[in-house]
Amino acid sequence: MPTVLVVDDSPVDRRLVGGLLGKAPNLEVDYAADGEDALGQMHDNLPNIVVTDLIMPNMDGLELVAAVVEKYPLIPVILITGKGSEEVAVEALKAGASSYVPKSALSSLLVDTVENVLAMAQEEQTQVRLMDCMTGCRFTLGTDLAIIPALISFLRHFIRQTGLCDETNGIRTCVALEEALNNALYHGNLEIDSDAREGNRAAYRALIEERRQSEPYCSRKIYVDVEVSREQGCFVIRDEGPGFNPDLLPDPTDPANLEKPSGRGLLLMKTFMDGVTFNDRGNQVTLIKRNGNPNA
Amino acid sequence: MSESKRFTIDSQGDTLIVSAARDVGTLAEDELREEWDELLERLDQYNTKHAIIDLTELDYFGSIMLYLMVRLWKRVSAGGGKLAICNVSKVGEEILKTANFDTLWPIVSSREEALAAVQE
Numbered sequence: 369m370p371t372v373l374v375v376d377d378s379p380v381d382r383r384l385v386g387g388l389l390g391k392a393p394n395l396e397v398d399y400a401a402d403g404e405d406a407l408g409q410m411h412d413n414l415p416n417i418v419v420t421d422l423i424m425p426n427m428d429g430l431e432l433v434a435a436v437v438e439k440y441p442l443i444p445v446i447l448i449t450g451k452g453s454e455e456v457a458v459e460a461l462k463a464g465a466s467s468y469v470p471k472s473a474l475s476s477l478l479v480d481t482v483e484n485v486l487a488m489a490q491e492e493q494t495q496v497r498l499m500d501c502m503t504g505c506r507f508t509l510g511t512d513l514a515i516i517p518a519l520i521s522f523l524r525h526f527i528r529q530t531g532l533c534d535e536t537n538g539i540r541t542c543v544a545l546e547e548a549l550n551n552a553l554y555h556g557n558l559e560i561d562s563d564a565r566e567g568n569r570a571a572y573r574a575l576i577e578e579r580r581q582s583e584p585y586c587s588r589k590i591y592v593d594v595e596v597s598r599e600q601g602c603f604v605i606r607d608e609g610p611g612f613n614p615d616l617l618p619d620p621t622d623p624a625n626l627e628k629p630s631g632r633g634l635l636l637m638k639t640f641m642d643g644v645t646f647n648d649r650g651n652q653v654t655l656i657k658r659n660g661n662p663n664a
Numbered sequence: 665m666s667e668s669k670r671f672t673i674d675s676q677g678d679t680l681i682v683s684a685a686r687d688v689g690t691l692a693e694d695e696l697r698e699e700w701d702e703l704l705e706r707l708d709q710y711n712t713k714h715a716i717i718d719l720t721e722l723d724y725f726g727s728i729m730l731y732l733m734v735r736l737w738k739r740v741s742a743g744g745g746k747l748a749i750c751n752v753s754k755v756g757e758e759i760l761k762t763a764n765f766d767t768l769w770p771i772v773s774s775r776e777e778a779l780a781a782v783q784e
């Protein structure tokens with residue numbers, strides 16, 4: 369049965385809110401006297417949802433919203449607001465509160481609001497548990513340019529969840545993956561040379577758009593295979609372009625090449641990954657990231 | 665002060681200050697380049713010699729951002745000015761050093777230090 373933690377310094381109001389929630393057949397109610405008390409109780413026993421008053425001593429409702437969002441991002445918080453505190457309600461929503469209920473409408477809105485927010489939160493919690501079970505994924509990307517940043521954002525979250533990397537190493541891994549994906553899209557499938565960036569901006573953009581719409585470029589795909597465990601991540605990225613010889617790229621750290629537009633992507637891949645290998649054709653790269661401390 | 669969608673430009677004395685927004689990382693390569701170029705095109709309205717890139721909001725960036733930095737550096741250098749980078753994240757600093765860009769520009773921890781560095 370889901371547990372609601374009701375937070376209010378007024379015993380009368382606590383009883384009122386608890387009484388309303390207690391009428392719902394499937395809710396269990398616990399109580400805390402202020403934000404600090406609530407966080408202490410949550411440390412020992414996590415509720416499914418928090419319903420909090422706004423004005424309280426020690427830690428008020430807004431501070432509690434911020435603390436819960438930071439420490440327990442999957443636990444929703446509903447704020448009870450008094451008359452004339454609409455601005456605070458907006459502030460609370462911005463800070464991460466799931467909803468708010470005006471004190472004057474408690475009897476008509478509270479139970480429905482709690483049940484609706486709980487249903488949404490449970491779906492999200494289940495999704496997170498499902499993600500915990502995921503060890504790999506596969507993507508087939510077309511020429512949608514906005515997909516790469518979205519995929520990187522997903523992989524950053526995924527890598528972090530698997531325990532392969534801490535946050536910093538997760539960022540390093542994503543830097544390398546983003547370079548590999550951009551390489552596959554722009555240089556691989558669209559066959560756009562780095563030097564094209566040097567020219568006119570409109571011409572560069574027009575070239576990208578033209579190739580995204582015309583054969584053979586527009587039909588080409590990027591295949592991304594991801595296998596991640598706590599010990600190692602293996603990322604294979606293959607495009608359908610003609611391939612390239614990575615040995616022919618200029619050394620971008622050579623002072624003579626510092627101003628040139630090419631070679632830095634591969635350098636970042638090699639710097640932030642433990643292994644970077646290309647197939648013979650040069651259209652597939654395998655990037656390996658090892659966990660330096662898998663038992664941590 | 666002037667803004668593109670993801671970059672803010674401001675000036676202090678003879679120094680131009682470019683700040684990148686947090687969501688620069690969500691831009692596709694061509695969009696990023698486009699916004700940067702729009703920003704460069706507006707530089708003429710600022711009568712500045714030096715430039716600072718403030719990366720406070722960015723966790724990281726990639727080779728395209730490095731390339732855009734080079735473009736700004738070339739432009740500033742052509743007028744006899746200097747470029748400095750400030751408020752770089754740990755990974756951002758690793759990226760700049762990997763590219764050997766720490767040999768080109770001072771990388772410092774605050775905007776004040778950057779302003780001092782370009783005046784040296």
